[in-house]
Amino acid sequence: MTDTTLRVGSVEGEAAARPMPPATIVPPAGIPIVAVVLAGLVAAIVSNKLWALDFFHVAGGALWTGVDLFVGLLIGPILRRISVQARVEFSARFMPKMLLLMPTLVIVTLASGFQLARLLGNLNTAAPMHGWIVASFVIVGVLTIIAIGVLEPANLAVLFELRKPKPDGELIGRLMRRFVMTAGIIGGAQVATLVIMTRLASG
């Protein structure tokens, strides 16, 4: 793509016009919210109440799947069509929030889901739904490897590149394409998770 060959900030004065990146990579205002959510998750697991575990698993899972599909299928194609400058401005504000949001959603969904499966007896190898549980483990494993091995490194590298006085637009474009592509793959795998989860919930 030719637009990604532009060097953001390579022209004198352009750097001054460029929006200032946030002072920190992770938005500090979000940390207390994450702490409250994690405290609620611990309380749900300790109490072992069906409703609390169900709430965290369904709410976390729905948000995780929804955000993945939204980013991969809607935001991604839009990002590919806008200018590098607009992409950089969007990324500077979008990526830090994703850095905090996604790991929180993942740990909330997985921890409450594991505990829920145990409470409902689905973890037992003799349970009729055990095969579906193992299938969901496998999909989550694949998602984890793609997300942590490809998507998150690209996300972090973009954030650090944006903090340079002269960010490399080509590098940002390449990393963003990787980010958007893997988000799309993850979105597809999330559809498979939806099939499994609705099958499990239907009994």
Added chain:
Amino acid sequence: MALVVVGGIFMASYLPGRPPLGPAVALLCGSGALLVGNVVALSRVREFAWRTFFTVGGWVLLAYAVIAGMLEFVFVLDQTRGAVLLVLSLMLLVFAVDIPIVLAFSVARHQDPADSPGQPVA
């Protein structure tokens, strides 16, 4: 990371029963050996943005220590004990150490080594 994730899925698919430990230990040893190999290979790189590497790695390690701690908490709460708990804990340890290295390396490789003077890890 892939090996330890596969090992974790293998173990979790048997819980709360007792999983066969042979394949899990083999996967754990394989992932541990690869992790050590990666650290050794990385420590031999001279020109590298080490300051960035350690900054990113430190914060990610903190985040994944929390995540691994949550998972360990769930396993202990679920009465997982003995050798099964030990293998799971070691898998979580490899997971929590490996990911910061992956993420820190991914960021630092795009940074200018001159901005980050320092010695490689011994």
